[in-house]
Amino acid sequence: MTVLSELSLYNQAIILFASLVLFTSFIMLAQARMVPMIFAFAWQGMLLAVVTALVAYVSGHHHLYISVALTLALKVFLIPWLLYRLAVRLNIHLEAEALKHPSLLLLGGAGLVIFSYYVALPIVHLSGLATRNTIAVSIAVVLIGMLLMIARKKAVAQVVGFMSIENGLFFSAVVSTYGMPLIVELGVAFDVLVAAILFGVFFFHMRESFDTLDVDRLNRLSEVHESLLTDDSGSPPEGH
Amino acid sequence: MPLLEITLLLPLGGSVLLAFVGHRPAGGWINVGIGALTFVTSLAMALNVFANGPQLTSGKLFYIDAFNVYLVALTAWVGLTTAIFSRSYMRHEVERGRLTDRRMRLYHAMYQGFLFAMLLALSTNNLGVLWVAMEAATLTTVLLVSLYRTPESIEAAWKYFILCGVGIAQALFGTVLLYFAAEHKLGAGRDDTLLWTVLHDAAGSLDPTVLSLAFVFLLVGYGTKVGLVPLHAWLPDAHSEGPTPMSAVLSGLLLNVALYALVRVKMLVDASLQTHLAGYLMMGFGLVSFMVAGLFLHRQHDIKRMFSYSSIEHMGLMTYAFGLGGPLATFGALLHMTVHSLTKSAIFVTVGHAAQLAGTQRIDRIRGLIRTQPAIGWGLLLGTVAIAGFPPFGVFTSEFLLLTATMKSWPWLAVPLLVGFGVAFAGLFRHLQPMVFGEPPPGQSAVRANMLPVMLHLLLVLWLGLSIPGFLARWFAQATVLISGASPL
Numbered sequence: 001m002t003v004l005s006e007l008s009l010y011n012q013a014i015i016l017f018a019s020l021v022l023f024t025s026f027i028m029l030a031q032a033r034m035v036p037m038i039f040a041f042a043w044q045g046m047l048l049a050v051v052t053a054l055v056a057y058v059s060g061h062h063h064l065y066i067s068v069a070l071t072l073a074l075k076v077f078l079i080p081w082l083l084y085r086l087a088v089r090l091n092i093h094l095e096a097e098a099l100k101h102p103s104l105l106l107l108g109g110a111g112l113v114i115f116s117y118y119v120a121l122p123i124v125h126l127s128g129l130a131t132r133n134t135i136a137v138s139i140a141v142v143l144i145g146m147l148l149m150i151a152r153k154k155a156v157a158q159v160v161g162f163m164s165i166e167n168g169l170f171f172s173a174v175v176s177t178y179g180m181p182l183i184v185e186l187g188v189a190f191d192v193l194v195a196a197i198l199f200g201v202f203f204f205h206m207r208e209s210f211d212t213l214d215v216d217r218l219n220r221l222s223e224v225h226e227s228l229l230t231d232d233s234g235s236p237p238e239g240h
Numbered sequence: 241m242p243l244l245e246i247t248l249l250l251p252l253g254g255s256v257l258l259a260f261v262g263h264r265p266a267g268g269w270i271n272v273g274i275g276a277l278t279f280v281t282s283l284a285m286a287l288n289v290f291a292n293g294p295q296l297t298s299g300k301l302f303y304i305d306a307f308n309v310y311l312v313a314l315t316a317w318v319g320l321t322t323a324i325f326s327r328s329y330m331r332h333e334v335e336r337g338r339l340t341d342r343r344m345r346l347y348h349a350m351y352q353g354f355l356f357a358m359l360l361a362l363s364t365n366n367l368g369v370l371w372v373a374m375e376a377a378t379l380t381t382v383l384l385v386s387l388y389r390t391p392e393s394i395e396a397a398w399k400y401f402i403l404c405g406v407g408i409a410q411a412l413f414g415t416v417l418l419y420f421a422a423e424h425k426l427g428a429g430r431d432d433t434l435l436w437t438v439l440h441d442a443a444g445s446l447d448p449t450v451l452s453l454a455f456v457f458l459l460v461g462y463g464t465k466v467g468l469v470p471l472h473a474w475l476p477d478a479h480s481e482g483p484t485p486m487s488a489v490l491s492g493l494l495l496n497v498a499l500y501a502l503v504r505v506k507m508l509v510d511a512s513l514q515t516h517l518a519g520y521l522m523m524g525f526g527l528v529s530f531m532v533a534g535l536f537l538h539r540q541h542d543i544k545r546m547f548s549y550s551s552i553e554h555m556g557l558m559t560y561a562f563g564l565g566g567p568l569a570t571f572g573a574l575l576h577m578t579v580h581s582l583t584k585s586a587i588f589v590t591v592g593h594a595a596q597l598a599g600t601q602r603i604d605r606i607r608g609l610i611r612t613q614p615a616i617g618w619g620l621l622l623g624t625v626a627i628a629g630f631p632p633f634g635v636f637t638s639e640f641l642l643l644t645a646t647m648k649s650w651p652w653l654a655v656p657l658l659v660g661f662g663v664a665f666a667g668l669f670r671h672l673q674p675m676v677f678g679e680p681p682p683g684q685s686a687v688r689a690n691m692l693p694v695m696l697h698l699l700l701v702l703w704l705g706l707s708i709p710g711f712l713a714r715w716f717a718q719a720t721v722l723i724s725g726a727s728p729l
Contacts, residue, residue, distance in 0.1 A: 122449040123417070126424055142413060146406060158402060165409045172413060176420045181434055183301075184368030188412070191375045195405065198382060202398060209391040218395040221477045 010058050011130055014175075017051045018134035021171065022113070025144040028164060029109050032096040034156050038083045041160050044167055045075030052174050055131060061178045070189045071170065079163060079196045086200050087156060090207055097154050105151055109144050116140035123176065131175035138175055141168030155206060155213040159199045166192050243285040244295075244302055247312065248359055250278045251319075255352035263334075263341035267348045268327030274352060275320035278359075282316040285309065290715060296365065296437060303365035303437055306718035311500055312362050314578055318492045318585050319355045321693035325589045326351070326485035328690045332596060333483065343387055347483070353380040354489065358497050368419070368434050370501055371412050374465060377494055378404045385482040396477035403474040404464055411461020411501075417454035418508070421446045436504060443511035455509040455518050458502065459525070465498035467552045468559060469529040479548035480601070484592030487544055491551040492585035496577050499555060503562050507723060510565075522563025527656060529556025534660045537667025542601050543591050546671060547584070550627060553664050554580045561642045566649060567728035570720045572641030575708070579634035579701050583626045586697035590619040593689040594675070603671050608680025613687070619694045621676050626701050628665045634704030 007015070024044035031037040049071045056064035087093040099105065113136075120136035127135070145165035149158050170188075173180045180188070203213060210217045254274035261267045286309045289295060294305035304312070330347065333339050339347075357380055361373035378401070386397035415434070422433040425446055432438050439446075460471065467475040479487045502522070509518045533553035540546035554576070561573035593616045598606040610617025626633035639661065646654045703709070708716075721727050 119453070122447075122453065123420065126447055126450060127420070128424075139413075142409070149402070149406060155398075162402065162405055165406065169409060169412050169416065173416045173419075176416060177423050180368055180416065180419060181366070181431055183366065184372065184434065187369060187372030188375075191372055191379065194376075194379050195401075198379060198401070201383065202386075202394070202401070205386060205389060205394050206398070209389070209394050215398070218398060220392050221395055221399075221481070 008130075010054070011133075013054060014051060014131055014134060017047050017054070018137045018171075018175070021047045021051065021167075022137050022140055022144075025141050025164060025168075026106060026109055028160060029144055029148050029151075030099065030102045030106055032099050032102075034087050034095060034097075034154070035084065035093050037157060037160055038080050038087065041083075041164060042076050042080035044164060045071055045080070048167055048171055048174075049076060051134075051171070052179075055174055055178060058130070059178055063182050064174070064179050066182065067170070067174070067179055067185050070185065074189060074193060074196075075163065075167060078193070082196055082200060083156060083159065086203050090203055090213065092154075092156065092213060095154075097152060097157060099151075105147070108147055112143040112147060113137075113140040116143060127176060129176070129178070131178075134175045135172065138168050138172035141165075141171060143168075153214050153216045155199075155203060155215055158215060159196075162199075163192070163196070243281055243288060244297065244304060244363060247278055247281045247285060247316070248356065248363065250274055250281065251352040251356035251359065254278075255349050255356060258352055259345060259349040261345075261348070263344040265331075267344065268323075268331065271323045271348050271351060272320070272327055275316070275323040275355075278355070279313075279316040279320045282313045282359075286313045290711065290718075300432060300435055300437070301365055301369070302363045303435075304363060305722060306715060307503075307722050308362045308500065310574075310715055310719065311496060311577070312359060314496070314581055315355070315358050315362065315493050318489065318581055321696060322485050322488045322492075322585060322589070323351070325488070325592070325690055325693045326483075328688060329485060329592055329596075330483065332688065338388055347384060347387060350380045350384050351485070351489075354384075354494075358493055361497050362500060365435050365437055367415050367436055367439070367505070370504075371408070371415050374411070374462070374498065374501060375405075375408055377497065378408065378465075381478075381482075381486065381490065381494070384486045385478045387483050387486075388481070390481070393481040396474075396481035400474045400478040403471070407464025407471060408461050410457045410464075414454045414457030414459075414461055414505070417450055417457065418505070421450040421454065421512075424450075436508075439508055440511070443508045446508070446512040448513045451509050451512045452517055455505060455521070458505045459518075459521055462498050462502045462505075463525060463559075466495055466502065466555050466559060467529070468525045468556065469532045469552065472529065472533070472552050475552060476545045476548040479551070480542050480544040484544070484588055484595070487548070488585040488588035488592075491548060491588060492581040495551060495555050496581055499558055499562070499577070502559070503723060506562065516565070519563040519565050522559050524563075526556045526558070526560030526563055527653070529553070530560060530660050531556075531656060531663075534664035534667060537664055538670065540667075540671065541603055543595065543603050543606060543671075543675070544588070544601055546603065546668070547587055547591060550664065550668065551580075551584055553660075554584070554627075557639070557642065557660075561645070562723075564642075564645060564649065565724055566645060567720050567724050567726045568648070569642060569645035570724040571716055571728040572638045572645060574716045574719055575634065575641065575704070576638035579638055579704055580627075582697040582701050583623060583633070583635060586694045586701075587620070587623040587627060589694050590616060590623055590691075593687060593691075594620060597684065597687045597689075598681075603675060605681075606675045607678035608684065610676050612680045612684045613689065615691045616689055617676050619691055619698075621672070622698055623694065624668050624672050626698060628668050629661060632702060632705050633698075634701040637705050637708070
């Protein structure tokens with residue numbers, strides 16, 4: 001790796017924005033309140049769109065502009081707006097989640113970043129692209145998204161984690177191969193959109209059945225508890 | 241090749257049509273009709289491929305060879321028979337007040353949507369589209385798992401959604417890595433670098449380090465969908481809480497499709513690495529799943545949950561067999577995929593009827609099936625006998641082949657394999673015996689049951705056990721040559 005000042009302005013900009021993307025991942029990881037978390041997610045999408053547009057402009061891969069438009073539409077506006085609306089309608093937008101060990105969580109995130117640099121070594125070694133230095137960042141965004149989903153107990157937070165994993169994957173495709181083929185990009189975007197809508201449907205179902213959006217309460221089905229269950233709540237009622 | 245397009249468009253169009261038809265009684269019949277048409281076209285396509293060899297569509301978007309064409313036919317067949325079962329079963333569920341009309345509309349539309357996603361995953365030539373279709377298969381079924389809207393089913397669907405979503409995200413990263421390796425080798429700017437045919441031709445020269453990294457991600461990703469231990473947590477929940485026709489197609493088909501994706505990428509990785517790394521990984525994961533799921537069979541209290549653990553066990557065995565490689569094991573694994581699909585979907589159909597009969601899915605309350613309704617009792621007994629690997633049935637043949645292949649190349653692995661068979665057998669039969677032969681509770685009466693799909697499936701499995709018909713054997717042999725590079729016959 002070369003010294004930062006030796007890199008071209010373009011490369012420096014890519015690295016700057018990539019680090020900001022990673023920064024938003026950390027914000028989401030430790031943000032206990034729902035609405036700022038959703039905003040952080042929207043900002044991450046925005047930064048991704050900026051990086052992608054930059055790559056598209058400099059590398060001349062014009063099909064990436066379509067990805068930029070998709071990212072802007074889906075991950076900056078539609079999905080955050082959807083999540084925000086749901087949070088308001090379900091009256092959880094003022095709730096804060098009691099994080100048990102926020103500093104430990106952030107340290108874990110930092111560990112994942114280091115691990116990502118280790119995993120990315122063979123890829124970076126092989127790549128000739130100008131964006132290769134940020135491949136590790138994209139892996140880190142994926143892994144921090146997973147950590148977020150493991151650590152957080154609110155359904156909304158888990159959805160944000162899920163979507164930020166998607167962000168990381170998209171980012172990795174942009175910086176390692178200048179984006180996937182268009183048909184795949186479109187398919188993935190469609191899947192993400194449907195997933196976002198389904199998550200919304202689920203929030204209502206969960207609220208109806210459990211009266212809460214804490215996934216901790218989803219504990220009826222496990223090998224340990226099942227033998228204790230004696231009622232038939234999960235199985236069909238007696239015949240008609 | 242218009243046959244393929246028709247096979248894909250039928251369920252897609254059917255899904256839209258059924259969304260309009262809604263809950264009307266015709267919905268069930270239309271579902272069956274589309275299933276039948278899909279099966280006929282897929283069979284015609286299969287015969288065509290069998291006669292003329294692998295085919296690539298003009299846009300290179302679809303590729304059909306011996307390996308996926310038989311899975312397409314199998315998927316269409318099980319989709320059809322399950323649709324036949326689901327017509328009367330789901331009507332009964334509506335009559336019992338477990339479902340509303342609106343949800344029947346959702347159910348029918350999503351049933352065909354799910355079949356479309358699986359057929360697309362099987363027939364596409366683009367590994368990215370394969371991923372998209374796998375994710376779409378999750379998305380179409382997630383609302384079906386929670387169709388009954390009980391707290392348990394919503395929990396199961398949420399787990400299914402989150403675990404499969406995150407799991408399969410790893411597979412997308414693996415796909416990106418594959419694409420990266422291919423672009424590095426073949427040059428950027430081409431739009432066909434993610435096509436399986438292109439990758440397969442160039443596999444020998446792809447960078448081995450990146451490909452092994454990609455395989456680890458793909459194994460975790462698609463392995464989650466296959467239900468490999470320790471990534472299996474979603475599977476028993478999703479299979480036991482959803483409506484029974486869903487359990488039948490999830491167990492019988494979706495797991496196969498995920499394993500298919502895994503075997504496809506293994507073929508690439510093997511050619512690049514020139515080592516057995518991918519095989520060893522699959523053998524390890526497969527064998528652990530096989531053993532652990534066999535043990536879990538013993539402590540189940542829900543009949544559908546028990547049979548979903550049996551699915552994990554069999555998927556583990558197939559993963560192990562594909563990992564073992566070699567013509568004999570591959571042939572056995574392909575056969576096992578077929579007979580497991582047929583048997584397991586037959587069992588779930590029977591279990592659905594048994595649960596309606598007893599009014600519960602709890603094993604300790606299902607009693608005396610054979611005395612109340614012999615058809616269901618015998619169906620469950622024979623189905624379980626078949627899945628446990630008893631001789632006249634096809635599962636025995638494939639398991640015997642796998643055991644022989646193991647003895648040949650890894651003799652000491654035959655010990656855990658045999659122990660696993662025994663443990664699983666005991667686990668199934670300790671629960672089965674009282675359910676089938678026990679004393680029926682007072683007042684238990686027969687229900688309207690359609691045992692035609694069960695009989696058809698079990699007869700097919702029996703036929704495959706007694707003698708594999710020549711054309712099917714040659715078909716499997718062609719697929720085996722594709723996967724392992726050598727002929728078993």
